[in-house]
Amino acid sequence: MQPLRIVSYGLGPIGVRAASLVLERKGLTLVGAIDTAADKVGRDLAELLALAEPTGIRVEGDARAALERLRPDAVIHCTSSFLPAVKEQLLEAARLGIDVVSSTEEMLVPELQHPELARELDQAARAGGATLVGTGINPGFAMDFVAVVASAVCRRVERVRCVRVVDAGTRRLPLQRKVGASMSTAEFDERARSGGFGHIGMRESVALVARGLGLQIDAIEQSLAPVVSERAHTTPFLTVAPGQVAGIRNIGAGKRGGETVVELDLSMYVGAPDPCDEVFLEGEPRVHLRFEGGLPGDLATAAILVNTLPSVVEASPGLKTVLDLPPPRFRP
Amino acid sequence: MQPLRIVSYGLGPIGVRAASLVLERKGLTLVGAIDTAADKVGRDLAELLALAEPTGIRVEGDARAALERLRPDAVIHCTSSFLPAVKEQLLEAARLGIDVVSSTEEMLVPELQHPELARELDQAARAGGATLVGTGINPGFAMDFVAVVASAVCRRVERVRCVRVVDAGTRRLPLQRKVGASMSTAEFDERARSGGFGHIGMRESVALVARGLGLQIDAIEQSLAPVVSERAHTTPFLTVAPGQVAGIRNIGAGKRGGETVVELDLSMYVGAPDPCDEVFLEGEPRVHLRFEGGLPGDLATAAILVNTLPSVVEASPGLKTVLDLPPPRFRP
Numbered sequence: 233m234q235p236l237r238i239v240s241y242g243l244g245p246i247g248v249r250a251a252s253l254v255l256e257r258k259g260l261t262l263v264g265a266i267d268t269a270a271d272k273v274g275r276d277l278a279e280l281l282a283l284a285e286p287t288g289i290r291v292e293g294d295a296r297a298a299l300e301r302l303r304p305d306a307v308i309h310c311t312s313s314f315l316p317a318v319k320e321q322l323l324e325a326a327r328l329g330i331d332v333v334s335s336t337e338e339m340l341v342p343e344l345q346h347p348e349l350a351r352e353l354d355q356a357a358r359a360g361g362a363t364l365v366g367t368g369i370n371p372g373f374a375m376d377f378v379a380v381v382a383s384a385v386c387r388r389v390e391r392v393r394c395v396r397v398v399d400a401g402t403r404r405l406p407l408q409r410k411v412g413a414s415m416s417t418a419e420f421d422e423r424a425r426s427g428g429f430g431h432i433g434m435r436e437s438v439a440l441v442a443r444g445l446g447l448q449i450d451a452i453e454q455s456l457a458p459v460v461s462e463r464a465h466t467t468p469f470l471t472v473a474p475g476q477v478a479g480i481r482n483i484g485a486g487k488r489g490g491e492t493v494v495e496l497d498l499s500m501y502v503g504a505p506d507p508c509d510e511v512f513l514e515g516e517p518r519v520h521l522r523f524e525g526g527l528p529g530d531l532a533t534a535a536i537l538v539n540t541l542p543s544v545v546e547a548s549p550g551l552k553t554v555l556d557l558p559p560p561r562f563r564p
Numbered sequence: 565m566q567p568l569r570i571v572s573y574g575l576g577p578i579g580v581r582a583a584s585l586v587l588e589r590k591g592l593t594l595v596g597a598i599d600t601a602a603d604k605v606g607r608d609l610a611e612l613l614a615l616a617e618p619t620g621i622r623v624e625g626d627a628r629a630a631l632e633r634l635r636p637d638a639v640i641h642c643t644s645s646f647l648p649a650v651k652e653q654l655l656e657a658a659r660l661g662i663d664v665v666s667s668t669e670e671m672l673v674p675e676l677q678h679p680e681l682a683r684e685l686d687q688a689a690r691a692g693g694a695t696l697v698g699t700g701i702n703p704g705f706a707m708d709f710v711a712v713v714a715s716a717v718c719r720r721v722e723r724v725r726c727v728r729v730v731d732a733g734t735r736r737l738p739l740q741r742k743v744g745a746s747m748s749t750a751e752f753d754e755r756a757r758s759g760g761f762g763h764i765g766m767r768e769s770v771a772l773v774a775r776g777l778g779l780q781i782d783a784i785e786q787s788l789a790p791v792v793s794e795r796a797h798t799t800p801f802l803t804v805a806p807g808q809v810a811g812i813r814n815i816g817a818g819k820r821g822g823e824t825v826v827e828l829d830l831s832m833y834v835g836a837p838d839p840c841d842e843v844f845l846e847g848e849p850r851v852h853l854r855f856e857g858g859l860p861g862d863l864a865t866a867a868i869l870v871n872t873l874p875s876v877v878e879a880s881p882g883l884k885t886v887l888d889l890p891p892p893r894f895r896p
Contacts, residue, residue, distance in 0.1 A: 253719055259778075373716060381713055382855075383894035384705060384871050385864035387585055446591075446896040515894070517860050524852040531849060532717035539716050559891050562715035562847070564778040 236545055239264040239304040239330075241295065241321065242311035243272055245404060246335050246368075248280050249534035250308045255287070258564050260541060262287070264302045266295045296324050305545050308537050309334040313432045315346045319353070322364055326356040331363045331544045333537050337433030339366020340376070342551060344439045354551035363547045367540050367554050369532040370396060371433035371440070374523075375496045377554050379511045380444035382519050389445050391514040393495045394437075398526060400479045401502040405469040407529070411479035412458060413502045414470045420458045420477045430456045431498055434484035441494045442486045444555050449486040449493060457481050465503035478502045536560055567593040568877055571636040571662075573627065573653065574643035575599040575612055577736060578667050578700075581866035582640045584613050590896050592873060594619070596634045598627045628656050637877050640869050641666040645764045647678045651685070654696055658688040663695045663876045665869050669765030671698020672708070674883060676771045686883035695879045699872050699886050701864040702728060703765035703772070706855075707828045709886050711843045712776035714851050721777050723846040725827045726769075730858060732811045733834040737801040739861070743811035744790060745834045746802045752790045752809045762788045763830055766816035773826045774818045776887050781818040781825060789813050797835035810834045868892055 238260050240251040247267070254262045265277045273293035276286045292298040299307070307325050312318050315338040322339075325332050343350035357364050366372065375394040383389050400411050412420045412429070423429045435452050442449045461478035464471060472478045479501025486494030507526035513519040539560035547557050554560075570592050572583040579599070586594045597609045605625035608618045624630040631639070639657050644650050647670040654671075657664050675682035689696050698704070707726040715721050732743050744752045744761070755761045767784050774781045793810035796803060804810050811833020818826030839858035845851040871892035879889050886892075 256719075369717060378713075380893045381710075381891045384868050384892040385701060385859050386871075386894045387588075387863060387867050389894045445894050517863060519859075520856040522854050522856060524854060525850075527717050527851075528849050531719060535719050536716050539718075555893070556890055558888055559713045560716040561712045561887070562718045562721045562777050 235259050235261040236305040236541060237261055237263045238541060239266060239299065239302055239307045241266045241307045241309045243267040243280055243291065244310060245406070245530060246533055247308070247310035249530060250310060250537045251277065252281050253534055253538040254308065257538065260538070262289060263304055264298050265289050265291045266298050267291050268293050295321060299325060299328050299330055303328065304330060306331040306333060306541050308541070309336065310537070313337045315339060315342055315349055319349055322353055323356050326353065326362040326364060327360045329361040332365070333540045333544050334364065334366045335368050335533060335537055336366050337368070337371055338436060340371040340433060340436040341439040341443070341553060342366070344436055350551060357551050358549050361549045363544045363549055363552055365540065365544055365552045365554060365557060367536050367560070369527055369529055369536060371437040372554060373532070373536055374509045374527050375498065376437040376440040378509070378521065379441050379513065380555060381559070382511050382513055382521050383445055385517065385519065386513060387516045389447070389513050389515040391493050392441050392445065392447070393497065393512040395497045395508070395510040396499070396526070397504050397507050398500040398529065399502070399504040399507045400500045401465055401467040403529060408467060408469055408502060411500045412477040413479055414472050415477040417458055417460060417477060424456055430480050431482045431500070434482060434496060434498070437496055438484045438486040438494050440553065440555070447486065447493050449488050451487045453485045453487060455483045459499060459501040461503060467502055472502045479504070539563070567591050568637040568873060569593055569595045570873060571596040571598060571631065571634055571639045573598045573639045573641045575604055575623065576642060577738070577862060578865055579640070579642035580612050581862060582642060582869045583609065585866055585870040586640065587619070589870065592870070594621060595636055596630050597621050597623045598630050599623050600625050627653060631657060631660050631662055635660065636662060638663040638665060638873050640873070641668065645669045647671060647674055647681055651681055654685055655688050658685065658694045658696060659692045661693040664697070665872045665876050666696070666698045667700050667865060667869055668698050669700070669703055670768060672703040672765060672768035673771045673775070673885060674698070676768055682883060689883050690881050693881045695876045695881055695884055697872065697876055697884045697886060697889060699868050699892070701859055701861055701868060703769040704886060705864070705868055706841045706859050707830065708769040708772040710841070710853065711773050711845065712887060713891070714843050714845055714853050715777055717849065717851065718845060719848045721779070721845050721847040723825050724773050724777065724779070725829065725844040727829045727840070727842040728831070728858065729836050729839050730832040730861065731834070731836040731839045732832045733797055733799040735861060740799060740801055740834060743832045744809040745811055746804050747809040749790055749792060749809060756788055762812050763814045763832070766814060766828060766830070769828055770816045770818040770826050772885065772887070779818065779825050781820050783819045785817045785819060787815045791831065791833040793835060799834055804834045811836070871895070
């Protein structure tokens with residue numbers, strides 16, 4: 233079989249990791265790279281990936297021109313968390329019949345927050361003969377997909393609970409900042425009120441689980457609270473003093489008549505002991521699944537994006553979710 | 565959406581459980597039942613399922629006539645572990661364009677032991693417009709599918725190990741017999757030499773993992789040893805005395821140049837402490853996944869068969885594996 237021809241679209245922290253993985257795989261060939269940042273356009277991808285040898289792939293700033301010229305089998309898309317911000321990017325690929333695996337968190341269940349936009353994307357994808365899907369480790373796997381897959385063994389599922397504990401101290405600085413590490417609680421509260429804070433995609437994870445298992449819900453709620461450190465923790469980037477914020481606890485709840493039927497409990501903070509990912513299904517049988525040590529965020533997201541490429545290329549056209557495709561898996 | 569019209573084909577222990585689940589589901593309608601056993605033909609299904617009220621579904625002994633008349637969307641097929649024994653049954657369904665989810669262990673990777681037969685089935689399925697797939701808890705999930713799904717988060721996978729520990733004392737009598745519980749070691753050895761003993765589908769699980777992850781192997785080996793009880797264990801059906809066989813340890817190995825790259829380690833014995841299902845992926849990252857308490861065999865197999873029905877109905881025609889379809893999931 234010919235290797236699939238892939239373009240990396242968006243060269244932030246996840247995008248460059250995903251591009252590196254594509255370069256490693258026998259079954260994939262990286263044929264292009266797109267990013268609009270002025271400090272990236274024109275450079276050889278090797279510089280962004282910290283490779284010793286040039287790749288011969290120059291970062292292009294004009295996405296449409298690049299996609300029209302290269303006509304790849306699929307794009308790995310890592311530009312923004314929010315669907316309205318990436319709409320035109322996805323429509324361009326869809327019209328050209330180019331399949332897309334996107335890390336855009338809102339793409340996990342696009343119609344949840346953007347039903348009009350989802351319809352438009354689906355129509356464009358069908359018309360152009362492209363498949364579009366959003367995934368990642370969270371949302372996309374640890375707190376949603378895994379729970380749905382575990383339900384395969386169940387006669388009944390009545391309630392789902394997922395717990396994810398991440399030691400933010402082992403992650404990159406932007407993530408430590410994103411969870412508020414080393415802030416005062418007053419600062420944290422102020423930023424939390426302003427909105428653009430905490431984990432993105434929680435609502436989509438709740439929705440994916442509920443829809444996947446046919447659990448009726450009438451509301452999705454979310455809470456965000458600081459985890460305050462009791463003792464000092466020093467990461468490679470910063471120090472959290474006792475009494476300062478170490479990170480977040482973010483709980484998503486899918487409710488039916490006031491009762492929680494889907495609970496996703498995410499803790500990301502510096503110094504979290506015993507990181508893990510767990511799924512609890514209440515039903516028959518009860519299922520308790522645990523990833524010892526937890527799943528590493530950035531590497532795993534890049535890996536899932538790359539591991540989803542063959543499925544998205546084989547799938548029928550349209551806007552899909554991860555539940556519509558054969559499961560992603562490592563392939564050399 | 566209209567409920568899918570389902571026929572239960574084969575009404576042994578797994579088949580009747582699967583039929584019961586179909587009756588429970590809003591999204592499925594049981595429209596017929598097939599079994600050739602003289603003591604089942606003609607009876608209302610309710611008698612076999614121990615239901616209080618008749619179902620109105622009478623067990624039919626002529627499979628072809630039943631399938632031609634009923635033309636269901638899909639069949640749940642639970643008649644035998646071995647592909648040659650079910651070949652004609654599957655061909656009949658395939659020619660009529662009826663999709664099949666089968667518990668036949670050799671159907672997990674049909675071409676492994678029966679490449680000619682697999683080709684014939686695939687051609688008939690494509691010609692007739694039917695999809696055929698084999699699944700179950702083991703093979704089909706615990707020691708193969710789960711490992712492949714877990715690899716979604718991996719940059720590299722070099723070696724896979726799955727461990728399944730089942731307390732046979734909590735299972736039905738035929739399973740306790742099948743693992744040799746309460747035999748002497750001499751009896752066990754004799755029956756083990758004769759072949760028809762132990763877990764069926766181990767080779768298929770090894771093959772599914774290796775193919776799924778692109779791990780090259782040149783041989784699949786298997787070992788079977790008795791687990792000898794140190795103390796007495798009494799089940800609802802029998803007593804294992806100290807020194808008698810409590811059950812089996814069955815290890816499947818996928819090898820490359822003498823080195824084991826896939827190891828599936830299955831223990832099924834009366835009195836097994838700490839039943840569990842575990843997956844270990846060596847690679848980047850390392851993954852260790854554990855189902856606490858393990859997955860229950862009979863119920864889970866019936867559930868997976870039923871939970872796979874919607875995917876098999878939606879899939880394109882042909883002979884498929886569980887890796888080709890969207891993952892099975894509970895749906896009401």
